[in-house]
Amino acid sequence: MSTSLSPERAARVPVKRSALAFLTDWIPRLVLAPSVAVSLFFVYGFMIWTFVLSLTNSRMLPSYDFVGFAQYAQLMANDRWWVAATNLVVFGGLFVGICLVLGALLAILLDQRIRQEGSLRTVYLYPMALSFIVTGVVWKWLLNPSLGLQAMVRGWGFEDFTFDWLVDPDMAVYTLVIAAVWQASGFVMALFLAGLRGIDDSIIKAAQLDGASLPRIYARVVMPCLRPVVFSAVMILSHIAIKSFDLVVALTGGGPGYASDLPATFMYTHAFTRAQIGLGSASAMLMLGGVLAILIPYLYSELRSRRHG
Amino acid sequence: MDNVIRRRTPGARLARAALYAVLIVAALFYLLPLLIMLLTSIKPLDEIGAGTLLALPENPTLEPWINAWGEACTGMRCEGVGGYFWNSFAIVIPAVAISTVVGALNGYALTKWRFRGSELLFALMLFGCFIPFQVVLLPMAQTLGWLGLSSSRAGLVLVHVVFGIAFTTLFFRNFYVAVPSELVSAAKLDGAGFFRIFWRILLPVSAPIIVVSVIWQFTQIWNDFLFGVAFSAHDTQPVTVALNNLVNTSTGVKEYNVDMAAAMIAALPTLVVYVLAGKYFVRGLTAGSVKG
Numbered sequence: 001m002s003t004s005l006s007p008e009r010a011a012r013v014p015v016k017r018s019a020l021a022f023l024t025d026w027i028p029r030l031v032l033a034p035s036v037a038v039s040l041f042f043v044y045g046f047m048i049w050t051f052v053l054s055l056t057n058s059r060m061l062p063s064y065d066f067v068g069f070a071q072y073a074q075l076m077a078n079d080r081w082w083v084a085a086t087n088l089v090v091f092g093g094l095f096v097g098i099c100l101v102l103g104a105l106l107a108i109l110l111d112q113r114i115r116q117e118g119s120l121r122t123v124y125l126y127p128m129a130l131s132f133i134v135t136g137v138v139w140k141w142l143l144n145p146s147l148g149l150q151a152m153v154r155g156w157g158f159e160d161f162t163f164d165w166l167v168d169p170d171m172a173v174y175t176l177v178i179a180a181v182w183q184a185s186g187f188v189m190a191l192f193l194a195g196l197r198g199i200d201d202s203i204i205k206a207a208q209l210d211g212a213s214l215p216r217i218y219a220r221v222v223m224p225c226l227r228p229v230v231f232s233a234v235m236i237l238s239h240i241a242i243k244s245f246d247l248v249v250a251l252t253g254g255g256p257g258y259a260s261d262l263p264a265t266f267m268y269t270h271a272f273t274r275a276q277i278g279l280g281s282a283s284a285m286l287m288l289g290g291v292l293a294i295l296i297p298y299l300y301s302e303l304r305s306r307r308h309g
Numbered sequence: 310m311d312n313v314i315r316r317r318t319p320g321a322r323l324a325r326a327a328l329y330a331v332l333i334v335a336a337l338f339y340l341l342p343l344l345i346m347l348l349t350s351i352k353p354l355d356e357i358g359a360g361t362l363l364a365l366p367e368n369p370t371l372e373p374w375i376n377a378w379g380e381a382c383t384g385m386r387c388e389g390v391g392g393y394f395w396n397s398f399a400i401v402i403p404a405v406a407i408s409t410v411v412g413a414l415n416g417y418a419l420t421k422w423r424f425r426g427s428e429l430l431f432a433l434m435l436f437g438c439f440i441p442f443q444v445v446l447l448p449m450a451q452t453l454g455w456l457g458l459s460s461s462r463a464g465l466v467l468v469h470v471v472f473g474i475a476f477t478t479l480f481f482r483n484f485y486v487a488v489p490s491e492l493v494s495a496a497k498l499d500g501a502g503f504f505r506i507f508w509r510i511l512l513p514v515s516a517p518i519i520v521v522s523v524i525w526q527f528t529q530i531w532n533d534f535l536f537g538v539a540f541s542a543h544d545t546q547p548v549t550v551a552l553n554n555l556v557n558t559s560t561g562v563k564e565y566n567v568d569m570a571a572a573m574i575a576a577l578p579t580l581v582v583y584v585l586a587g588k589y590f591v592r593g594l595t596a597g598s599v600k601g
Contacts, residue, residue, distance in 0.1 A: 025424065027422075027502070027503040027504075028418035028422035028424060028427075028503060029418075029424065031414050031415070031418045031503070032415055032418050032419070032427070032430060034411075035411060035415050035434060035474050035478065036430050036433065036434065038471050038474065039433060039434045039436070039437055039474075039475070040433075042437075042445065042449070042452075042471045042472070043436060043437045043440060043445070043475075044436075045448070046444065046445040046448040046449065047440065047444055047445070049447075049448040050444050050445070050447060050448060053447060053448075062447070062451065106332075106335055109328055109331060109332055110332065112328060114328075114329075114332065120332055120335075120336055122584075122587055123336045123339050123340055124335065124336070124339055125583075125587070125591065126339065126343075126580065126583055126584075127339060127342075128594065129528060129579045129580055129582070129583035129590065130532070130576050130579065130580070131531070131532035131533075131534065131549050131575060131576065131579070132532070132534065133532075133534050133549040133552055133553050133575070134549075134552070134572050134575055134576045137552060137553075137556050137568060137569075137572045138342045138343075138345075138346050138569075138572060139342065140556070141345070141346070141349065141565060141568065141569065142342060142345065142362070147357065147358075147362075147565065148362060149362065151361060151362075152361040152362045152363065155361045182338070182339065182342065186339065187594060190591055190594065190595065191595060194595065239439070242441055243441050243442070243443075245443075245534070245535050246534035246535065246549070249534070249538075249553060250534075250553055250556070253557065263443075264441070264443055267443045267446075268443070268446075268535075268539075271446065271447055272446075272539065277447060280447070281447060283443075284441070284443040284444045284446070284447075285444065287441045287443050287444065288440065288441055288444045290441075291439060291440065291441050295439050
């Protein structure tokens with residue numbers, strides 16, 4: 001690995017140097033170029049393209065007759081969109097909230113030097129490895145009133161037990177929450193557990209020596225240290241909520257009627273099966289707006305905290 | 310929080326018992342759906358109507374699995390989900406391989422050959438992790454048409470590579486940042502080029518992050534439904550789409566045992582990966598957990 005040059009190699013250096021410098025400069029850029037081009041076209045280009053479509057009166061096929069923001073106005077006047085948007089708020093809020101509470105609780109309990117911690121963790125987290133389609137199919141089976149949980153509890157002798165949310169227009173959206181929490185809460189547990197393991201023990205010991213009880217230590221000392229974890233979890237979970245599509249398709253199909261539609265299923269239905277490409281594009285842009293609204297504050301705080309160490 | 314001081318009082322023991330009770334109840338909540346799915350998939354149909362969810366099968370049978378694999382109707386066709394299972398592999402394998410290789414090279418170029426603007430390019434690419442894919446569906450459909458890739462497996466591979474690169478680049482970049490740059494600088498002085506340095510210095514230490522990237526991409530692409538349903542035809546559908554069609558087929562008697570067997574078939578590859586390499590799966594989740 002010597003870097004000294006023999007006389008004849010040294011003589012060649014000026015020529016080779018510039019060629020080498022050229023390559024050194026350009027190979028990394030050439031390697032990155034395809035990916036950057038792909039991002040520009042498929043991510044940024046497509047976003048703009050969808051925005052353009054949302055300004056046209058495209059129906060079955062994309063057309064480029066511009067109608068301004070008429071599709072957005074139509075969206076705002078569309079009952080079905082409002083059902084979907086309201087559902088997203090209900091579903092998203094409950095999904096994020098319950099996952100956080102359940103995940104934090106499980107992580108704290110698992111953190112008490114539990115035997116078989118590894119196996120329990122594996123069990124809590126495995127649903128995350130499944131497709132939302134599989135989750136939807138399984139829970140559709142469990143929540144089926146005539147054969148699932150309702151039938152089981154009735155079979156135990158509680159004849160009046162009723163749990164038919166899946167077919168109840170007012171309650172169907174809550175079945176989405178149940179299935180999504182089942183799938184994702186283990187992941188929040190893993191995030192919290194990693195955060196707990198990263199906390200300096202000496203802070204906790206100090207609090208113990210001061211005579212603080214364990215619940216008090218968690219509430220006053222540990223949880224404040226986990227604020228970044230909570231923040232990341234909220235971002236990731238709300239992101240999942242906004243994008244939820246497969247779960248709705250498999251579990252409720254958006255029904256009964258369109259009672260459990262979410263914006264993601266609204267967009268797909270209108271753009272692909274109801275020949276309303278313009279309206280579908282407008283709804284996709286609003287979804288993008290929703291993601292940006294949670295993403296920008298997140299990135300901002302991430303960058304800031306990184307800069308300040 | 311491993312060194313909490315404990316006192317062995319009766320009260321503490323009671324609390325300990327309660328703690329285990331809660332943890333076990335939670336474990337049941339996560340496990341029961343899988344168990345019920347398995348039980349249902351090996352019951353004959355008449356037992357399903359007569360018994361309850363948790364009843365053990367009296368005459369266990371593999372018939373539903375065989376049926377789900379080769380005969381059950383998905384939409385108009387009755388050939389099971391077996392073919393679609395292989396479709397998924399035919400899509401997943403090239404998509405995972407290509408996106409991992411590209412991600413590794415990108416991560417390497419971004420960390421060891423920084424140039425003016427390379428951080429900006431990274432930030433620009435990273436945005437691909439965050440967009441809701443609904444915003445790219447319509448242009449993608451049209452672009453695939455132009456490329457002659459509509460409804461083809463190659464088209465789906467392209468889509469997964471395009472939107473997977475942001476994640477794999479993120480993984481490899483964050484990993485390579487921690488590899489000492491002195492090694493690379495020394496090799497540069499010796500005249501080693503871009504690819505030789507990658508091959509001789511970076512690649513030999515990359516095994517852990519390659520595993521994370523492969524597992525992450527495998528799970529994401531295997532579990533994808535949105536792209537599969539939007540950009541595939543009968544012959545090229547991945548297994549998630551076939552499963553959904555099978556379960557939502559409204560003709561004939563509803564065969565719940567076959568539905569559950571098909572769901573198990575669609576779930577098995579990622580479950581196996583999770584059980585065998587759970588550690589890397591979790592690492593991938595926490596590193597790039599935004600791809601819903």
